[in-house]
Amino acid sequence: xxxxxxxxxxxxxxxxxxxxxxxxxxxxxxxxxxxxxxxxxxxxxxxxxxxxxxxxxxxxxxxxxxxxxxxxxxxxxxxxxxxxxxxxxxxxxxxxxxxxxxxxxxxxxxxxxxxxxxxxxxxxxxxxxxxxxxxxxxxxxxxxxxxxxxxxxxxxxxxxxxxxxxxxxxx
Amino acid sequence: xxxxxxxxxxxxxxxxxxxxxxxxxxxxxxxxxxxxxxxxxxxxxxxxxxxxxxxxxxxxxxxxxxxxxxxxxxxxxxxxxxxxxxxxxxxxxxxxxxxxxxxxxxxxxxxxxxxxxxxxxxxxxxxxxxxxxxxxxxxxxxxxxxxxxxxxxxxxxxxxxxxxxxxxxxx
Numbered sequence: 001x002x003x004x005x006x007x008x009x010x011x012x013x014x015x016x017x018x019x020x021x022x023x024x025x026x027x028x029x030x031x032x033x034x035x036x037x038x039x040x041x042x043x044x045x046x047x048x049x050x051x052x053x054x055x056x057x058x059x060x061x062x063x064x065x066x067x068x069x070x071x072x073x074x075x076x077x078x079x080x081x082x083x084x085x086x087x088x089x090x091x092x093x094x095x096x097x098x099x100x101x102x103x104x105x106x107x108x109x110x111x112x113x114x115x116x117x118x119x120x121x122x123x124x125x126x127x128x129x130x131x132x133x134x135x136x137x138x139x140x141x142x143x144x145x146x147x148x149x150x151x152x153x154x155x156x157x158x159x160x161x162x163x164x165x166x167x168x169x170x171x
Numbered sequence: 172x173x174x175x176x177x178x179x180x181x182x183x184x185x186x187x188x189x190x191x192x193x194x195x196x197x198x199x200x201x202x203x204x205x206x207x208x209x210x211x212x213x214x215x216x217x218x219x220x221x222x223x224x225x226x227x228x229x230x231x232x233x234x235x236x237x238x239x240x241x242x243x244x245x246x247x248x249x250x251x252x253x254x255x256x257x258x259x260x261x262x263x264x265x266x267x268x269x270x271x272x273x274x275x276x277x278x279x280x281x282x283x284x285x286x287x288x289x290x291x292x293x294x295x296x297x298x299x300x301x302x303x304x305x306x307x308x309x310x311x312x313x314x315x316x317x318x319x320x321x322x323x324x325x326x327x328x329x330x331x332x333x334x335x336x337x338x339x340x341x342x
Contacts, residue, residue: 066248067257067280068239077237086238102276108301109238109273130279131313134305142302 011148016116019051021153024094027056028118028158031096034058040161045071045095047079047088047112054091055079071095072103076110088112096158097124098151101131104139113147118158120151125163182319187287190222192324195265198227199289199329202267205229211332216242216266218250218259218283225262226250242266243274247281259283267329268295269322272302275310279317286320289329296334 016024027044034042043059055078060069072095080086088110093099095117099107107115121129121136140147187195198215205213214230226249231240243266251257259281264270266288270278278286292300292307311318 061257064248065251065255065257067251067259068244068248068277073239077235077239080236080238084236086232086236088238100276100280102273102280105271105273105276105301106239109271130276130317131310132315133313134310139302139305142304144303146301 008144008146010145011113014114014116014148014150016150016153017051019053020048020092020094020116023048023053023056024096024116024118024153027094028096028154030056030058031158031161035161040163041097042161043071043095043097045075045093045099047075048092048094049090054082054088068102070100070103072099073106076106076112080110086110092116097128097162098136100129101134101139104136104147108143108146115147115149116153117149117151118154119162120155123152123155123159123162128162179315179317181316182284185285185287185319185321187321187324188222190224191219191263191265191287194219194224194227195267195287195289195324198265199267199325201227201229202329202332206332211334212268213332214242214266214268216246216264216270218246219263219265220261225253225259239273241271241274243270244277247277247283251281257281263287268299268333269307271300272305272310275307275318279314284318286318287324288320288322289325290333291322291326294323294326294330294333299333 023046027046031042031044046056047054055075057071057074059071060074091112092114093107093112097119098117098121194217198217202213202215217227218225226246228242228245230242231245262283263285264278264283268290269288269292
């Protein structure tokens with residue numbers, strides 16, 4: 001897998017800003033509230049630009065009967081619609097749980113290059129990813145280090161959401 | 172990247188059925204017609220079950236201002252909606268062009284394990300993929316050989332669609 005595209009320089013480590021920490025904490029609260037009412041797992045995401053929250057979303061897979069409507073995908077779509085453009089360069093994607101491969105690629109189609117999430121894959125049960133032998137570091141390298149990421153921010157609080165295993169991993 | 176999940180047995184090679192060849196040919200015709208009217212590239216996809224076409228779709232990224240609405244994603248969503256379930260096991264995904272990583276993962280969220288496409292990545296220009304150092308074989312192995320695929324069916328006819336390079340690769 002190590003071919004030309006992984007030759008890019010490593011991006012600087014991600015140090016969350018205060019607005020990013022705040023928004024991530026809020027979407028995690030939201031996921032916890034959703035799980036209380038509807039059961040776990042629940043997934044939430046947001047798009048930030050500086051200290052402005054552009055979009056916030058939850059997983060809509062079941063509600064729409066569309067396997068692709070993960071929280072991150074819905075948030076990206078909402079942000080693009082709100083801004084009237086598909087290029088979200090300079091924005092941050094926040095997620096209550098490490099984005100799957102579909103969502104990571106969608107993030108890059110939107111040219112987002114900064115990602116912060118709470119629950120990390122290595123802390124989860126099985127079933128939340130499709131290309132299991134590749135981790136997010138492999139995908140970042142395979143993108144030529146086109147994005148920087150930080151996982152585990154506020155993880156302990158949301159982990160109970162993702163431990164009771166939903167077989168489909170997509171609720 | 173070679174960890175446990177790639178331990179599954181290799182699936183049998185994909186030999187397209189007559190209905191699959193016919194539907195693939197038709198969506199390629201459609202992409203060619205769209206490009207005549209609107210310019211290239213144009214992407215189309217379909218979902219088949221046996222000889223029944225469940226859904227047919229084109230890329231809707233520009234039309235919806237949603238970076239995730241690639242033809243494959245739209246076709247999967249349409250099929251799931253039509254059938255009233257997100258599990259499309261036993262269906263075939265057909266595409267005029269090799270699906271990107273986002274669409275491959277979406278295909279697996281829908282439990283589709285059979286994929287046939289026309290234009291192959293190695294025949295295209297750059298810009299249609301996000302994790303460029305990984306090819307579809309890497310992703311299939313990383314999924315534990317959870318799907319079988321065949322690319323290049325009727326490729327020559329559609330290649331002109333994907334050679335004139337659109338920078339965004341998503342029209």
